[in-house]
Each structure stands twice: as C-alpha cells, then as structure tokens.
Amino acid sequence: MATIKEVSELAQVSQATVSRVINGHKRVSEANRERVHKAMKELGYRPNSFAQALASNRSNSVGMVVTHISGNFFGPMLHTVEETLRAQGVHLIAASGYDDLEKERDAVRFLLSRQVDALILHTNALPDDEIIELKQQGTRVVVINRFIPELAEDCIRLDNELGGYLATKHLLDLGHKKVAHISGPLLYEDARDRFNGYRKALDEHGVEFDPRLIVEGSFMEDRSMPVIEKLFKRDVEFSAVFCGNDNLALQVYDWLSQNNYIPGDQYSVIGFDDMAFARHLRPRLSSIDFPIITMGKLAAEYALDKDSTRQRNSNLRLEPSLMARDSSANRRC
Known part of the structure; x- marks a missing residue:
C-alpha cells in the first residue's frame, strides 16, 4: 500500500503539502494540488478517513438515527437525506433505534465514534435532556418529527x-x-x-x-x-x-x-x-x-449547517394536507 511519503516523492512536494491536499486545505497552489492528485491516482493511494477526520476535525459524514432503516416511511426519508448530503460530498451513516432507549443510546454512541459531523435524530425513547446535552457538548444536532423547546431552532416537525x-x-x-x-x-x-x-x-x-x-x-x-x-x-x-x-x-x-x-x-x-x-x-x-421528502431535505440542509436555511426555518413546523380518495365516502343511512 502506498504511503504519503511515496506520494510526496512522486509529486515532488513535501509530505505536509500532500497532507494539506488530502484534508482540503485551501492554502495549496493549483499546480501542486494537481501533482498530488495525479501521484495519488498513479500509486493507488487511498487516504485514511479516520486520520483525515482527526486532522481536519471533519469526517464529511452525517449520522442519522431512525426507528427502522426499512419501511414505507423511513425508506424515502433516508433516501432523500442521503441524496441531499451526497450532492455536497457528504456521506450518510444510518442506524436503527427501534424506539428502545438503550438501542437509541447505542446508535448515538456508535455514530459519534465514527466522528460524524452532525446527528439527525428521529428518536422517541431518548430523553430531551440527553439530546440537549449532545448539543451542549458540541455535536451539531437536528431533531425531526419532535419538538424540544431548548433546541427549537434545530427541530423540524409536522403539525x-x-x-x-x-x-x-x-x-x-x-x-x-x-x-x-x-x-x-x-x-x-x-x-x-x-x-x-x-x-x-x-x-x-x-x-x-x-x-x-x-x-x-x-x-x-x-x-x-x-x-x-x-x-x-x-x-x-x-x-x-x-x-x-x-x-x-x-x-x-x-x-x-x-x-x-x-x-x-x-x-x-x-x-x-x-x-x-x-x-x-x-x-x-x-x-x-x-x-417526508421535504422533511428529509431540510434535515440534511440543517445538518450541513446552511445558515440561511436555519434562519428562515427556525422552529419549523410543516403543514400536512388532506388526500381524499375512495375509502372515505358520504355516510349511508
């Protein structure tokens, strides 16, 4: 497996320059950036994602806890969140909580251990205080389909x-x-x-x-x-x-x-x-x-921390609408 040293030698730049390119620092000339990328491709070098996360304090990933990964409700929501994140070069890591307190806690611990940049939470068992504590400890938190007054600007819910x-x-x-x-x-x-x-x-x-x-x-x-x-x-x-x-x-x-x-x-x-x-x-x-699609898209945008979206939609409550079809009819005498 190729090393940073080998990449730097082939690209004829310092190892520090290779590290800055890998971690997305802007203070690298375009010529050096191109040489590093060319050398990485030629050598088949793949950066260590955990090392990148430690160096840049970002993992370019977002964690999401839902009741179930599958299903007619969570499937479309997860798809929308992932699609929105991937458009910005960010990956989604999802875990199920099954509406069980210990499983929800375990899912959160797992996602935090992966150095995710934000958490999207659709949880029912996890107490408000524990979610508030996550935010106080520096974790970017988005709460969906639930309202916590202390985190009003981080909540997206349905009326x-x-x-x-x-x-x-x-x-x-x-x-x-x-x-x-x-x-x-x-x-x-x-x-x-x-x-x-x-x-x-x-x-x-x-x-x-x-x-x-x-x-x-x-x-x-x-x-x-x-x-x-x-x-x-x-x-x-x-x-x-x-x-x-x-x-x-x-x-x-x-x-x-x-x-x-x-x-x-x-x-x-x-x-x-x-x-x-x-x-x-x-x-x-x-x-x-x-x-669901709107909620998923907004949750991903909140997780990406787009300030303009957050200011427009603080304490956001989406409105449902009636879809009247054949199963509801006039009462028969």
Whole structure:
C-alpha cells in the first residue's frame, strides 16, 4: 500500500503539502494540488478517513438515527437525506433505534465514534435532556418529527394535530357522526398530537367524545390486528375510522376484507402519512399527506449547517394536507 511519503516523492512536494491536499486545505497552489492528485491516482493511494477526520476535525459524514432503516416511511426519508448530503460530498451513516432507549443510546454512541459531523435524530425513547446535552457538548444536532423547546431552532416537525383535525373533520363533513380512532402509541408525541386533533374536530362539530371509540395500536406493520378486532367487536356503533397511520389503515382493510366489508361502503377509512401504497389499494385509501421528502431535505440542509436555511426555518413546523380518495365516502343511512 502506498504511503504519503511515496506520494510526496512522486509529486515532488513535501509530505505536509500532500497532507494539506488530502484534508482540503485551501492554502495549496493549483499546480501542486494537481501533482498530488495525479501521484495519488498513479500509486493507488487511498487516504485514511479516520486520520483525515482527526486532522481536519471533519469526517464529511452525517449520522442519522431512525426507528427502522426499512419501511414505507423511513425508506424515502433516508433516501432523500442521503441524496441531499451526497450532492455536497457528504456521506450518510444510518442506524436503527427501534424506539428502545438503550438501542437509541447505542446508535448515538456508535455514530459519534465514527466522528460524524452532525446527528439527525428521529428518536422517541431518548430523553430531551440527553439530546440537549449532545448539543451542549458540541455535536451539531437536528431533531425531526419532535419538538424540544431548548433546541427549537434545530427541530423540524409536522403539525400532527392539524393532520388529525383534517382527517376527522373530513369524515364528519361527510356526515359521519360516530368516528372511531385507532391511534399510534400515545407515549409518542406525534400520536398524542393526532389524537388531540381528532378531539378538536369532534368539539368543533358538536360531537360528544366517546372513549369506547378509541383503541391504541402500533405504527409498525402487522402489530395491531388484535386491537382492531377489539374495536369492531365492541358493542358501540360507528361508521368511519381515522387511523393513526397508513400501516394501521392497511390492517383495517385486512379486517374489513376478512369480514366481507368494503372500505368506503359500510365503513369509511382514512389513514395518515399518504404512503405510496395508499394510491394503489382498491378502493384507494384516503390519507393525510406527510411531506417526508421535504422533511428529509431540510434535515440534511440543517445538518450541513446552511445558515440561511436555519434562519428562515427556525422552529419549523410543516403543514400536512388532506388526500381524499375512495375509502372515505358520504355516510349511508
């Protein structure tokens, strides 16, 4: 394996000049820079990324912690973050936290050990104080889909309460007076906010809140069928269901199909996130659009520390929108 000394000898420059070229210092003449790059290519020299990080105090990488690496929600977000970073010559290193405190901590420790230049955090278990401490210790932190008042300028979130309100109002406007809600885990801020939006829409329409119409599910795939079955078998009437996300709505579709019901006919259904599959289900699923691509792009820009973006979007809260399709229809008498 070639060494810096061999590169310097072939390029006829000092080892210090080679080091400055590798670490991107500007105080190198263009002629010397070209000679070094030519020598590195000829010798097949590859700089040690850890050595570069130590020398320049930058690794040209950003760490990101999400609940799961895969899935209809995190997949597009990760893709957008990586695409935005790569356009600036920065790499993404991602790790899963699985909504587990120790796993989220372990993911953060791993990413910090890789000398990442910033952390993008989509975490639910990690306490606010620990995230605040990361920032105080000098780590550039971007918090997504969550709000921490002490880090307001570093947070990018969705107005989940507005989303829950829009979903429920849509069903009420269609004439449904009994609207059930299958929430995500209510220990999560976004699930609570969507539930609060549901309550707000009921209040505005003069509809009394009925706790029998509420069940708490999981945002993950294929984990909520028991509570969905529990809701439909309760001795309480309803004609529409607001699901806390599209994964829950997909499971409601499964239950309705197994029991010979058609979404939008006997029961109207609306989800949240507007995943790609929502448009391909039959009947097409009504949902609340979560601007995942926008959030991912902004998170990457914040991690790159583009001051103009941060000043424009301090304490940024994105707005969801209603995507009304075939699964929500006028209430049938």
